[in-house]
Amino acid sequence: MPELPPIDPMDAFIADLQAPVDLSALATARIMAAVRADAARRRRRARTWQALAVAAVVVLAIGIAVYVRPADGTAVQFALPVPAAHEVVVVGDFNHWDTHATPLRRTTNGTWQTTVRLKPGAHVYSFVVDGNRWVADPAAPLAPGSDFGAPNSLVTVAPGTT
Amino acid sequence: MTDDGAPGSPQVVASDAETIARVVAGDTEAFSILVDRYGNRAARYATRMLGDRAEAEEAVQDTFVRAYRALSRCADRERFGHWLFSILINRCRTAGARSGRRARTFVRDETALVAAAAPDAFDGVAWREEIAHALARLEMSQREAFLLKHVEQLSYEEMAAITGAGISALKMRVKRATDQLRMLLHEAYSA
Numbered sequence: 375m376p377e378l379p380p381i382d383p384m385d386a387f388i389a390d391l392q393a394p395v396d397l398s399a400l401a402t403a404r405i406m407a408a409v410r411a412d413a414a415r416r417r418r419r420a421r422t423w424q425a426l427a428v429a430a431v432v433v434l435a436i437g438i439a440v441y442v443r444p445a446d447g448t449a450v451q452f453a454l455p456v457p458a459a460h461e462v463v464v465v466g467d468f469n470h471w472d473t474h475a476t477p478l479r480r481t482t483n484g485t486w487q488t489t490v491r492l493k494p495g496a497h498v499y500s501f502v503v504d505g506n507r508w509v510a511d512p513a514a515p516l517a518p519g520s521d522f523g524a525p526n527s528l529v530t531v532a533p534g535t536t
Numbered sequence: 537m538t539d540d541g542a543p544g545s546p547q548v549v550a551s552d553a554e555t556i557a558r559v560v561a562g563d564t565e566a567f568s569i570l571v572d573r574y575g576n577r578a579a580r581y582a583t584r585m586l587g588d589r590a591e592a593e594e595a596v597q598d599t600f601v602r603a604y605r606a607l608s609r610c611a612d613r614e615r616f617g618h619w620l621f622s623i624l625i626n627r628c629r630t631a632g633a634r635s636g637r638r639a640r641t642f643v644r645d646e647t648a649l650v651a652a653a654a655p656d657a658f659d660g661v662a663w664r665e666e667i668a669h670a671l672a673r674l675e676m677s678q679r680e681a682f683l684l685k686h687v688e689q690l691s692y693e694e695m696a697a698i699t700g701a702g703i704s705a706l707k708m709r710v711k712r713a714t715d716q717l718r719m720l721l722h723e724a725y726s727a
Contacts, residue, residue, distance in 0.1 A: 383721040384714070391671075391687045395583045397575035401593040405571050405600045412605060413564040 447491035448531045452499070454511065457484025459503045466499025466526075468492050473502055494533040500526045553613035560608050567604055574617055575600070577688070578624050584683050585628045587672060595631050599624040621688075622698045625680065632676050670720035674713050677701075681709035682717070 452464045462478040468490060469475040478486035478501075498517040501509040510516055510525035517526040550558075550569065558566040578599060582592035603610075603620050610619050671679060684695045685706075692703045699706070 384718055387717065387721060388686045391584055391683070393580075394576060395580035395589075395592075397571075397579040397596060398593060401579075401597050402568070402571055402575060405575075405597050406565075406568055408597070408601045409567050409604045410564055412601065413562075 447493045449489050450492050450529060450531065451487060451489045452478065452501075452511070453485050453487040453513070454478065454501045454503075454509065455483075455485045456503055456509070459486065461504050462486040463502050464488065464490070464499055465502055466497055468497050468499070473505070492529070492531045494531045496528060496530045498526045498528055500524060551614065552616040556607055556610060556613045556616060559604070567600075567607075570603075570616065570620075571600055574620055577617075578620065581621070581683060581688060582624060582628055584671070584687060585679060586631055587668070591631060595624065595627045599627050602627070618694060618698050622700075625699060628680075629676065666720070670717050673720065674716060675709075678709045678713035678716070681706050682713035685710045686714075 454462055456462060459480075462480075463473050464476045464478060465471045465473055476488060476490060478488040480486050499511070501511065503509050508524045511527035511529075514527040514529055517528040519526075552570065552573075555566050555569045559570075575596065578596045579592060582595045582599075583589055586592045586595065599620065602623050603616075606623075610616060612619070671682075674682065680699065681695065681701075684690050684698070685692075690698070692706055695701070695706050696703050701709075
């Protein structure tokens, strides 16, 4: 019977180290529990972000809608050629006769003008020059009853115009 | 780089890449396939490296959870095993540095005792304890290189990819570890 070769201690040592080590069922369960918990956290986080994104889109859409929505009414330009005036405003039923609501701007040729959006219908108005002088619009018809009080003008906005 | 499967009827086994794709797509339970596939091997490395079974299991658990969280960043999904080991190695380095437990780098188990083939005249348990001390006395980088080369049987190229160390450095570490272990084993035999 042939003699067996001697065992190299290093080979035996390595064989020992190579012996299997099983990961315990408990460790496996803990890994999967941690993974499931992490996945659930991620899903919650994703839902939160999704909700925030939807909210942001809604807010943005509302903002855009408000911002780009065409203003109500028809643009009507008021103008009064009074080069020597220091201040001109237009008052009327559309601004509740408020002498501070709608000032006009002086242009280079001395005409004062502004644009107001008016709803369809007839509107009575007047200019107030330098705070105390009421002036009817020379380019518009006088409003009924102007003969008996302050000279008011009349502008009529037809429905469907912009 | 996979654990050996149990014998049985042939069945189609999902590749690592296919399994990872399922997990990333939301099938969390598919991750257990990867745990089953690599868990034992990771446990063996961590146990040999850290010398403490409980600490090793903690390191393996942490490694798998970290891997899960970073799974979408696994560049080469077919080499998930190597990627996982790179995480495990770092985790073991941290644990090893933290614990400072260098005296218990070997854990006894009955299977290994049978496979140890210790010399007849030498008491197996005592011999194994000597070996445990020998392994523990290696520098951590040498122990790491020795285990990857001779226990996990990786090539130097694979070891370099996993550890980030150069091939020459790894060869040197393995050689020094082997030389020191031979010397320590010789002392153990001679005692």
